[in-house]
Amino acid sequence: MTTELLLKLPYFTVVVLTLLGLAAMIFKRNLIKILMGLSLMESAVNLFLVATGYRTGGVAPIFTNAPSPHMTLPTVQALTLTSIVIGVATSAMMLSFAMVIYKKYGTVDADKVKKLKG
Amino acid sequence: MMDTFVMRHLPALLIAVPLFAAFLMPLVGSLGPKVRSAWVFLGALATAAVGLALAGKVLATGTVLYVFGAAIPQQTLPPDAAFPIRIMFQVDALSALMVVIASLSSLGIAIYSLAAESKQSGLETFYAMLFLLIAGVLGMVATGDLFNFFVFLEISSLAGAALVAYRVDDGVAVEAGLKYALLSTVGALAVLTAIGILFAQYNALNLASLANRLQFTALDQVALVLLVVPLAMKCGAVPMHFWTPDTYATAPSSVTAFLVVSSQASLYGLFRILFTLYGHLVQFSWATFGWFLIVLGVLSMFVGVTMAIPQKDVKRLMAYHAVSQTGYMLLGVGVGLAVLGDADALAQYGKTAMAGGLFHVINHAMYKGLLFLTAGAVFYRAGTRNLNKLGGLGHDMPWTMVFFMIGALAIAGVPPFNGFASKLLIYESVFRFSPFLSIVAMLVSILTLASFVKVFHAMFLGPRRAEFAAVREVPAPMLAGMALLAVFVVVAGLAPQPFVDHLIVPAVDAVIDRAGYVAAILGGR
Amino acid sequence: MDFFQTLQTGAGAWNPLLWLLALAVALGVALAIRSRGRKDFREGDGRKPFISGNEEPENAGGHVPASNLYWGFLESLKGYYARLVPLHTGVPTDYVVWLLGVMALMLVVALVV
Numbered sequence A: 001m002t003t004e005l006l007l008k009l010p011y012f013t014v015v016v017l018t019l020l021g022l023a024a025m026i027f028k029r030n031l032i033k034i035l036m037g038l039s040l041m042e043s044a045v046n047l048f049l050v051a052t053g054y055r056t057g058g059v060a061p062i063f064t065n066a067p068s069p070h071m072t073l074p075t076v077q078a079l080t081l082t083s084i085v086i087g088v089a090t091s092a093m094m095l096s097f098a099m100v101i102y103k104k105y106g107t108v109d110a111d112k113v114k115k116l117k118g
Numbered sequence B: 001m002m003d004t005f006v007m008r009h010l011p012a013l014l015i016a017v018p019l020f021a022a023f024l025m026p027l028v029g030s031l032g033p034k035v036r037s038a039w040v041f042l043g044a045l046a047t048a049a050v051g052l053a054l055a056g057k058v059l060a061t062g063t064v065l066y067v068f069g070a071a072i073p074q075q076t077l078p079p080d081a082a083f084p085i086r087i088m089f090q091v092d093a094l095s096a097l098m099v100v101i102a103s104l105s106s107l108g109i110a111i112y113s114l115a116a117e118s119k120q121s122g123l124e125t126f127y128a129m130l131f132l133l134i135a136g137v138l139g140m141v142a143t144g145d146l147f148n149f150f151v152f153l154e155i156s157s158l159a160g161a162a163l164v165a166y167r168v169d170d171g172v173a174v175e176a177g178l179k180y181a182l183l184s185t186v187g188a189l190a191v192l193t194a195i196g197i198l199f200a201q202y203n204a205l206n207l208a209s210l211a212n213r214l215q216f217t218a219l220d221q222v223a224l225v226l227l228v229v230p231l232a233m234k235c236g237a238v239p240m241h242f243w244t245p246d247t248y249a250t251a252p253s254s255v256t257a258f259l260v261v262s263s264q265a266s267l268y269g270l271f272r273i274l275f276t277l278y279g280h281l282v283q284f285s286w287a288t289f290g291w292f293l294i295v296l297g298v299l300s301m302f303v304g305v306t307m308a309i310p311q312k313d314v315k316r317l318m319a320y321h322a323v324s325q326t327g328y329m330l331l332g333v334g335v336g337l338a339v340l341g342d343a344d345a346l347a348q349y350g351k352t353a354m355a356g357g358l359f360h361v362i363n364h365a366m367y368k369g370l371l372f373l374t375a376g377a378v379f380y381r382a383g384t385r386n387l388n389k390l391g392g393l394g395h396d397m398p399w400t401m402v403f404f405m406i407g408a409l410a411i412a413g414v415p416p417f418n419g420f421a422s423k424l425l426i427y428e429s430v431f432r433f434s435p436f437l438s439i440v441a442m443l444v445s446i447l448t449l450a451s452f453v454k455v456f457h458a459m460f461l462g463p464r465r466a467e468f469a470a471v472r473e474v475p476a477p478m479l480a481g482m483a484l485l486a487v488f489v490v491v492a493g494l495a496p497q498p499f500v501d502h503l504i505v506p507a508v509d510a511v512i513d514r515a516g517y518v519a520a521i522l523g524g525r
Numbered sequence C: 001m002d003f004f005q006t007l008q009t010g011a012g013a014w015n016p017l018l019w020l021l022a023l024a025v026a027l028g029v030a031l032a033i034r035s036r037g038r039k040d041f042r043e044g045d046g047r048k049p050f051i052s053g054n055e056e057p058e059n060a061g062g063h064v065p066a067s068n069l070y071w072g073f074l075e076s077l078k079g080y081y082a083r084l085v086p087l088h089t090g091v092p093t094d095y096v097v098w099l100l101g102v103m104a105l106m107l108v109v110a111l112v113v
Helices: A002-007 A011-028 A029-053 A075-105 B008-028 B033-061 B093-114 B123-142 B146-164 B171-202 B205-213 B218-235 B243-249 B252-278 B288-307 B315-339 B343-382 B398-412 B418-433 B436-457 B477-492 B496-512 B514-522 C016-034 C071-078 C076-087 C091-113
Strands: B066-067 B090-091
Touching: A002 A011, A002 B090, A002 B146, A002 B171, A002 B496, A011 A029, A011 C016, A011 C091, A029 B171, A029 B514, A075 B146, A075 B171, B008 B090, B008 B123, B008 B436, B008 B514, B033 B066, B033 B093, B033 B123, B033 C091, B066 B343, B090 B123, B090 B514, B090 C076, B093 B252, B093 B477, B093 B496, B123 B146, B123 B477, B146 B205, B146 B252, B146 B477, B171 B205, B171 B218, B171 B243, B171 B398, B171 C091, B205 B252, B205 B514, B218 B243, B218 B288, B218 B315, B243 B252, B243 B315, B243 B477, B252 B315, B252 B496, B252 B514, B252 C016, B288 B436, B288 C076, B288 C091, B315 B418, B343 B398, B343 B477, B343 B496, B398 B418, B398 B436, B398 B477, B398 C091, B418 B436, B418 B477, B418 B496, B477 B496, C071 C076
Parallel strands: none
Antiparallel strands: B066 B090
């Protein structure tokens, strides 16, 4: 029973990380903290993707002459790599936006950066 | 001619040509502005040519399949396995419709932007991002692989956000870009989670093989919601539309016109998932998701147009109208989805409703693009987007005024322009589904006409104003870009039935025919 | 003519050629009425058309600003706008909350219904 729960541990972590990221994004007002929350959520989704690939008793998918045909899935790891790269590009772009907003508006408070409304 | 290298590899060229243009843009741009403009024009022309050739091939000979990295590009199943293993593009008639929209639109706005952005700096980055956005949109609509769809969705979101924030000197553009990027990323994370859930259950990423293996477990329902709601947000459906006016108002006008096409590519993704991936499942309740689309559609129509009327910024007003017109498309296709199980109703009015919705997609891209380009032309000469400060420009900008009139009459659904043709299809078929919805649609049309009369009066009518004494007509490339879109608006309005017969009805049949989509990949070589 | 086909909607039809003919007839009627005016009036010869007999304001002063154009409509829908416009706050996290709210609502609807 403990083994079963331990095997489900990554999924619990995913849920906790997502909730933390969401809380940071919704309840914080500093733009940088909002972007940190977004980054947490990206990590959560990446962890979810890798965790779905695990097969109990499987070997790592790196062998040519594998000791056993039962391998964990490599496809999800490819998906996760793509997602990490996209996350890096997105974070870089949004952080540079936050920098420019600080230069033009003088503040990074999300409640004050709202010239476009209505 | 039909079997040359180009024709055999058309789907790959669809992505390769704009990417090639994008990545060589900084190098070519360093040779001088005229070389850069020529490169942009050539790139847009080549992309449009490839897109239209591909669409022609699909409409003439059926679904085009292309496997990336295989020895024979059409061989979808590897010789020793029964499931597809590579990334594939599957261009059926619905994808062909979207490719036509993206090609025509990108050509028009590329020509327009040659003159409109000529006074800005950093144009190599601008055009590189623009071609990346074009490549992203074309990839989104042509792909047959779910994760590939996610990648192209992210490409177009990031390139779009960078383009929105292009005018860094005004802080407002960067603020809008940040909002767009934030919402797009959150939505894309939900889409990625859904893809993870589906892959974990069925071990397939290819749309056709997923559609074949899908049962409707509770996890699949979660995945469906996680896929559908962010894509609806990316099209600008109420109540997730708040980013649309901010983004469309502050982006450069050529970018806004293409962001409209990008939203419609997300609409394509929505239809692809609802009809092809999940459609025809016995337990799947078409009525639930059909009514979801209908409710979103009606809300978008009404909230969009009522928020547009008090606006003072002309592009913000037009952005709310984009939200409203997306409601028409959602309404038409939603009615089609709601009656998908009832073969009698489907034949009577379901297919016509879907034809109206899909026809409205291409019409909207053309006349909304035209309207945004005219607003950009006015901004280029007058320097302001505030309707209270503009006035009397009709004396000095007659061609812009004519193009604006064509666009405004088209969006209001006045004959003989193309908006009337698609709206007539929607009114008549939705009326037989539920008269109340049709009446709301007509009311929204009237309010649309009202707000565009307001814009026309504020921008073009009235006496000349002192501060606009130096205003002249816009340069020729801008007029050429607008004319390209206006010609389509007029022609599709005067001859709607050929368009419906040859472009729209195949698309409707393709989107309803899920078995055909699956069989194209799994059933043969 | 094969170019001007009728648009079939399943419940009705619309033919662009007939519409253009109707438009031509309407324009013809309008031109006929217009041609019954005074033939000795040339534009810009100093005489102003008689509208009310009062002094007209200067040309540039007669343009109604855009925000005042639909005052009656906006005034009568004031309650609706007073509730709708403040929802568009401009804060990006509120936008994310709306997206998540709709997602939660749809999850409940899809799993329960």
